[in-house]
Amino acid sequence: MAAVQTTSVGSPFGSVNAPRRSVLADEIYEILKSKLMDNVVEPGARLSIDGLSRDLKVSATPIREALARLESDGLVTKKAHHGYTAAPLIDARTFEELFRMRLLLEPACASWAAQVATPRQITGMEDLIAEMKPPLSGDGYESYKAFASQDAAFHVALATATGVGLMVETLERLRPHAQLYRLYYTIGIADDTMREHERVLEAVTRRDEAGAAQAMSAHLTASRARLAGALGQPETD
């Protein structure tokens, strides 16, 4: 490795000529996390250390380190002497557990946000809702993924507006949207999500804690009902 450490053309990480501010293991971690969250790496797929090392043109050391972190994140599973596997697709039990936890956490989250959200945060959430673009009938997979990402962004912004870091961490750890977005594609998207977000935000904006909680409950209950139909169906993509 050259003494001037730049991420130059030809390196595994694109062509930005900038001094390296992070270490390779961190960058590998982000790349792999992104691929896992986006399901570029299919749930259940083998992740070969040597294969990734060849693909990304780095040694196994940062790969191992990144995979170790991702294991603790719950995004991959490891079996000794067998290697790593992407965490499996959500099953019916986990789906129910996930919504059960969300129905416990997120109405409270909305209620807390109704107490303390700043006008700036509220405006930010309005922007997020305005930017949501439900996929049109016949749109490709990517637009469903983008919509799920926008959906997630609203929920994260709401959690952030509570000012309770542990709430943000707890919800992020559940990774609802990364787990659910493939189900969106299967059953299509209704416009209801955006309207439901708006109702949550309206209650937050008028500092109506109970209303915010109730609106979030309604959103999640409806979301669960919408997605549940997709659980038993094979992928259509």
Place this chain on the structure above:
Amino acid sequence: MAAVQTTSVGSPFGSVNAPRRSVLADEIYEILKSKLMDNVVEPGARLSIDGLSRDLKVSATPIREALARLESDGLVTKKAHHGYTAAPLIDARTFEELFRMRLLLEPACASWAAQVATPRQITGMEDLIAEMKPPLSGDGYESYKAFASQDAAFHVALATATGVGLMVETLERLRPHAQLYRLYYTIGIADDTMREHERVLEAVTRRDEAGAAQAMSAHLTASRARLAGALGQPETD
């Protein structure tokens, strides 16, 4: 490394002559996790990869991997080119957040357990309460740690009795007792904890969901009040 891989006398992991069933990195992870949870490694302490490598008589590779996992677990923090540091002691803000999250999660947890706990699970929790031994005045640090461990065990058993794996994971992720037990030592222990556990369990046993939730709320509120006094005080050990 010999073809017959045994953890023989003289290896870093004690003197049990048994075939190796796990890999070194996993074992290092458990050792370090234990030291961090038990505060054998002080909060805020540097964790030198080379130092640990020398101490544990293994190469840096499994150390790095174990530390990477522990980073994602939230037990250590890493700064590029500086290395790893044990996560700091709980501060007042985190303390408040922690109880806020617990007051959201654990009453619901108790309520769910009241719905579905098996008689066997209830008996198990009774045993856990019976085994709790509050430290006597003048007892050493270790008995406080043991009590905190018993305290934690009851909460974990209750979460397990809900049958909701995500609830168990979510509470484990918060690691309340590992974070709080040093505060127990500072302010001493009242007998109230055991009585409060008993009240929770009585409500669970008679399937009183609301009663279980209320008893858990009361327990956590009292626990918070008991421990809050210790937060601003310097360590006395």
Place this chain on the structure above:
DNA sequence: GCTCCCAAATTCCTATAGGATCTACGATCA
């Protein structure tokens, strides 16, 4: 006495090498 600079030591980070383990395939035997 304080500050700055430089060199040496230490530590972090990654690549490489080698051994252990697993998997797949072909050959042999009953």
Place this chain on the structure above:
DNA sequence: TGATCGTAGATCCTATAGGAATTTGGGAGC
């Protein structure tokens, strides 16, 4: 024909080596 065994190749796991980055200590200058 099916089961078993052996071998080769692939992959996982750990140790070691070397370079990069940071820290530490000592000396010089103000």
